[in-house]
Amino acid sequence: MKSEQRPQHAFFVDVDRNLCYYCGACVAVCPPDSIFLENSHLKVDHQTCTRCERCIAMCPVHALSKAPLTPEVSHEVKL
Numbered sequence: 249m250k251s252e253q254r255p256q257h258a259f260f261v262d263v264d265r266n267l268c269y270y271c272g273a274c275v276a277v278c279p280p281d282s283i284f285l286e287n288s289h290l291k292v293d294h295q296t297c298t299r300c301e302r303c304i305a306m307c308p309v310h311a312l313s314k315a316p317l318t319p320e321v322s323h324e325v326k327l
């Protein structure tokens with residue numbers, strides 16, 4: 249694979265903190281427990297997230313989205 253090519257699942261789950269009201273619905277559906285509440289913030293463990301997108305589908309206010317990998321997070325994401 250050429251270095252500029254990325255697999256289709258090369259994204260990370262991003263949280264819009266302006267929309268999230270910490271209902272916990274996404275936390276409850278995550279198989280590997282990769283999304284969780286910590287110090288009143290919703291966090292995603294990019295190392296263990298399998299990008300199944302269940303949390304994104306579950307959020308009632310669409311606070312979660314697929315964001316393109318950036319250099320800041322790409323080292324955290326297991327592809």
Ligand code: SF4
Pocket residue numbers: 261277278279280281282283292296297298299300301302303304
């Ligand atoms: S995409 Fe899947 S594995 Fe990743 S945080 Fe959401 S529910 Fe969990």
Ligand code: SF4
Pocket residue numbers: 263267268269270271272273274275290306307308309310311312
């Ligand atoms: S389901 Fe949406 S509103 Fe609820 S905690 Fe998750 S991101 Fe926040």
